[in-house]
């Protein structure tokens with residue numbers, strides 16, 4: 001069941017000229033760490049003339065799963081177990097909504113971001129019409145942030161996919177970083193993952209190598225002035241510096257000149273959300289790089305309503321700071337509680353936030369379970385704490401179920 005198929009699977013004509021490789025799926029790992037590698041994702045994306053990132057992100061949104069990608073190693077991963085036919089079915093949705101012309105259903109379209117910066121059209125080469133994308137779909141937001149590169153003249157006339165050309169492109173892709181074609185999409189504001197990794201390793205030698213770094217492109221925080229102003233206002237209003245100091249007996253700090261408050265202020269003051277490297281430097285400078293309370297400050301100050309995306313981006317740094325310490329993990333959850341308390345909108349997203357935290361290996365299962373089992377007034381009002389845990393129930397139930405599942409799995413192996 002491999003080989004090429006029609007891009008429009010509803011077209012039975014074997015002479016239909018728009019083909020793509022049948023998507024492949026390779027399931028790796030087990031239990032909670034189970035994931036699906038899509039070995040030919042970049043080939044499929046290329047056939048659709050879309051960046052691999054857009055396709056990967058589509059799967060993430062549609063399948064409700066975490067994704068990760070590394071263009072350099074050509075690894076595209078969707079967490080959870082998804083077989084090829086499920087992916088293929090899901091891909092039809094992507095093709096319908098983000099590839100095919102809305103008027104004539106021809107797949108030769110180019111995504112064009114409109115001058116208003118808010119809308120995207122599919123410009124059809126076959127009929128010339130421009131049809132709008134559904135901007136309510138989350139992927140549209142991702143595309144706005146990570147637009148496909150402008151077509152170069154060489155690929156303009158690609159009526160069908162030229163395999164040889166593809167291979168050449170692939171092997172030459174590292175030739176010029178700046179003019180990379182469709183491999184390295186979307187790293188608008190930060191350079192490639194690879195550069196990011198290098199920078200981290202070089203500038204903050206203590207940080208671990210990032211390996212399969214979380215997706216490209218998405219890890220910019222909304223740093224518009226309005227967003228920052230809002231964040232500062234929120235901090236001042238509800239969760240001001242004073243609440244950043246908990247009453248932990250062990251580490252009583254003098255409120256004046258408190259390094260945690262300083263860190264919070266420093267984060268607020270930045271014109272742009274600080275890079276991991278700068279942030280780490282600052283934390284070290286304040287001498288709190290091993291302190292659990294640092295994680296509380298980061299939990300509450302570093303994120304906003306885009307926390308799902310931001311978490312993934314910050315995962316390497318947070319992992320470094322949390323280490324294996326349960327105390328640090330709890331403090332981070334405390335900061336997240338404070339964040340949620342100050343963003344009403346986030347309450348509904350609690351299960352997703354926790355899932356993201358869990359899937360980025362920031363907090364261990366046991367710590368999450370213990371946290372979920374008991375409300376506490378340590379970080380937020382007791383009733384808010386209860387509310388957050390109530391909102392977390394779907395996640396906590398899932399966690400328990402996943403636990404049971406992995407046990408069952410090994411039982412079954414024994415039986416058979």
Ligand SMILES: [Zn+2]
Pocket residue numbers: 101102103104105106124125126127128129
């Ligand atoms: Zn058309």
